Amino acid sequence: MSTPLLEVRDLKKHFPVKSGLFHRTTAHLRAVDGVSFTIEKGRTLGLVGESGCGKSTLGRAILRLLEPSSGDVLLNGTSIIDTPRSGMLSLRRKMQMIFQDPYSSLSPRRTVAQTIREPLDVHSIGTPAERRQRVDELLDVVSMGLQVRDRYPHEFSGGQRQRIGIARALALNPEFIVADEPVSALDVSVQSQVLNLIADLKRDLGIAFLFISHDLAVIQHVSDDVGVMYLGKLVEFASAEDLYRNPKHPYTRALIAAIPVPEPGRKRARLIVKGEVPSPINPPSGCPFHTRCAEVKAICRSELPAAVDVGEGGRSHLVNCHLYGKASD
């Protein structure tokens, strides 16, 4: 098998929780707690989970915007984590990020052209004239007119700002982009426009995405594979088709059931999970979901379930749940 574009190995990010007079570290917030997966070239992995599950932290730890506590991330077989700070610049060319909030993701005192040009300046790509031309090209790719070059971010709507942010991420021709909730701050009719743009980029430029969202419907539209996160851990990982057609983990099923469907009369199957997400500072013992799971067994409270492949037809479908696997022993 060839090297995947991106490989994440047992990645952990723990934040120290400090308290008391002398700021001693008294506990750790396990934002990301042992996550592994791979993304092939040109594919999109959708990462879904509720707020506080660690999905955004995971995205930033992969790009090393946050230093991971342990584990490794390999881009084309090279470890990002072991790369010295001086070597990061050339790696940054290959991986970029699209952000959630279109209002804070653009520097308010820089014009559109300055913002999109900055990656080219930092990496010293091309002559000034070539950079200028590249900016025009990028504006065209994200369907913005060239007359916006010298305007400031506050003159644009959320959807337009998001396009500018996407153009900035594309400037260096990255192979891999982390998109952190890129449409959740946008209006419904604009959401679809931006989602279509991302789908186009994936198809035309062959960029691989890690697409982070809390919205399963959005994830379905953009993803080839889907990972479901809960309290810093992946609980299910499968191709988008399998995951939506045949969700295995009780949490995934609850998430899907909880989405309000715009079809009156088709009242949701009442699969409402009780309670709320526990604190990642004191995660429950055993399976992290056992406090809310409707199908909880004794073993779930004591033992962390390992990933079991329940895939059919040669496709992998991993699920971390005690309901599966033991029977086949």
Next chain:
Amino acid sequence: MSGQSTAAIRREGLWSKAVYKFSRDRAGLVSLAIVSIYTIVALGAWGGLWATEWADVTGGKWMPVSSEHWFGTNIIGQDIFQRALFSTRTTFEVGFVVALLATAVGALLGAVAGFFSGSWIDEIALWMMGVLDSIPFYLFVAAIAFALQDNPYAMHVAMIATFWTTVARLVRGEVIKLKSLEYVEAAHAIGVPEIVIIFRHILPNTFHILLVQGTITFVAAIKSEVILSFLGLGVKEGMSWGLMISESTMEVMAGFFNNFLAASAFLFVLVMAFNMFSDALQDALDPKKV
């Protein structure tokens, strides 16, 4: 969907909104006018256009208000009006130098401390601010004046050394807020060096704080100058409102108030106007206020 999407956008400069808001603030405009008049007076005195005879004896002792001596004369017959005008120059010199340098030092150290908050750099910066803040101001000035024996800038150094901490604290807080914003993260993701991030993406966005804080420091500096000069720790050469008030103590006891009143009035009006200007500026630069 690209063509028409940008057509309807209003052009709106970044500062034009603040200028518009300021131009509708009547108190702000009046205060700006007063400050401008003082500035002209100071510039004129500096350029030798007026108040050239402030040190000369042009009349008798304690002459009353007249068309020749608008505010009368002091104990040795110097023209009080000219002395008050000339003092404006001193005041502005002190105010500008102190405000500019204290704000610059505060912005730089505050930004660095905020950007590296939690690290040893931040700890050292905070420790320095803590130490400087805990020394009584006048004691500190006296110590510096003593250390820099006869140096006319001892007072300036002392004020800058104490006033930058307020600016630094404010900037540090703002930078901590700004550095978690996504555009700063985006700059990291692009690979922009940290020093460039601070100067290109963070400091320009604290400019509104610096502007307002600069005017506040200006007021603090001119007030302190008067008090220090009165105490004999301030201006050594030339004339200042503080020195005028200091000279006038004897005169006041003798029942002659002109010197005291002139200096006080000049100071009062300027401080008042500058404070109002600073408030209006703050309102105009605050993006949250309509």
Next chain:
Amino acid sequence: MSSDQQPLLRVRDLVVEFNTEAGVARAIDGVSFDIYPNETVGLVGESGCGKTVTGLSILGLIPSPPGKIVQGSIEFMGRDLVSLPEEELRNIRGSEISMIFQEPMTALNPVFTIENQMTDVLTRHQGLTRRQAGKAAIEMLDKVGIPIPEQRIKEYPHQLSGGMRQRVMIAMALSCGPKLLVADEPTTALDVTTQAQVLEQISLLQDEFHMAVILVTHDLGVVAETCDRGIVMYCGNIIESADINSLFNHPRHPYTEGLLNSIPRLREKKVDQLPIIPGRVPDLFHLPEGCRYGDRCNRVTDQCRQTAPLLQSVTEHTAVSCFHPVTQTSG
């Protein structure tokens, strides 16, 4: 809702304007609708369509200045709320009409305990003693599904999770037994699983308290699941109003149809391109001539560009403002 019933709330030709630096913005431009007792009505639209302003104006909570109701009436059980003095309005607000907001943290006072804030409302509107109010508050918290309410009531807002805070807000809003609840994006800040819990709770409580609910939201899924009727707004106008089944199954206004098509939803099969509504919502200072949706509409004609269509009744409870409504293919 039967046709012989008197409406609880009757809004007629409401116009709300905001004074801004750039000029006067008409946030709502001639909005009329009725709300009947016990029904749930969804007020849907994208940001800036005027749905929140409509909700706020019912409670007389338009920030003034810069906002102002310049025209129209809001009749609630026979009284016109627009002309009512602030003092009487305050008596109605919180007791007969209540409101819950998107972010409960900003609506709850952080320096008081839940008990403090809840008993405050009860003693003011219901004339209960503090002891009685405390008991009633605990009962109320129990009703909105807060576990161990006797303990929770002693806590401060920041000690509660987002979902719990929203429940506390609901408990406070319902503690005086209002006839009408205006819920402004009550679940937008919550996770999907928590949203499901809270929506369920609201509809259970509605049955128990016999109140009407106006649900202001951008989420059509939420409307489909919880509402009896839907009112769709665009640029300060109501463009369609219908019972939930015809609104979702046979949308008449092209905007409603476009909105329904364009939302990313779980599908049987993945599609390459999501259907979209081209362009974006015009800003209130540059509204197009004629129909405000004209520039984005696929059925636009010269007529639409010249004159603005009015909201016209199609059936008794269905109305649409369009010259060329989507025809029903299913007959």
